[in-house]
Amino acid sequence: MSVMVDIKSVHKSFGSTKVLKGIDLQVRTGQVTVPLGPSGPGKSTLRRTVNHLEKVDRGAISVDGTLIGYRRSGDRLHELPEREVLRQRTRIGFVLRNFNLFPHLTALENVVEAPVSVRRRPRAEAAAGARRLLERVGLADKADACPAQLSGGRQLGAPPGRQALGERRR
Ligand SMILES: Nc1ncnc2c1ncn2[C@@H]1O[C@H](COP(=O)(O)OP(=O)(O)OP(=O)(O)O)[C@@H](O)[C@H]1O
Ligand SMILES: [Mg+2]
Known part of the structure; x- marks a missing residue:
């Protein structure tokens, strides 16, 4: 590889x-x-x-x-x-220990923000990509939840099964 x-x-x-x-x-x-x-x-x-x-x-x-x-x-x-x-x-992802999510935006809107603001992607296209990413980490049903309603691991976007790691970091 x-x-x-x-x-x-x-x-x-x-x-x-x-x-x-x-x-x-x-x-x-x-x-x-x-x-x-x-x-x-x-x-x-x-x-x-x-x-x-x-x-x-x-x-x-x-x-x-x-x-x-x-x-x-x-x-x-x-x-x-x-x-x-x-x-x-813009090509190097980075997840911080203390999340840094926008508290007033939903999980979906938080994921959509960077591709729209930084990479100038059309919002609908970014939203479709964001839904796929949320699904990949088991958060499809939380797309419309705000960060405060999510557990620590979920705020980090940890894949299912690895969320305990995120939880411990709180
Ligand atoms: N901007 C800075 N100015 C001066 N010293 C710094 C700066 N950033 C880090 N240091 C020093 O560099 C060393 C390494 O810091 P760093 O934050 O990389 O450690 P770390 O291994 O991530 O620690 P932790 O496990 O606590 O997160 C420390 O001694 C720290 O005080
Ligand atoms: Mg450190």
């Missing part, structure tokens, strides 16, 4: 605190990878580098064959303009 996320020799410090010290990680298409460990060594920082929310000091990250946050010219990397980074981010 092809490599989807390719992290090469990534270094990152905050001031004098060295957080990522040469991380190499390849995640293949369809593979589930869980950075696991005590609080504070840099799991979230690593995840944030994947869509360039965090700039790396050294190393490089590619997603689906595309270098993220930079363009290569010879052996130098030049940071991309924000507009280009934002375009790259």
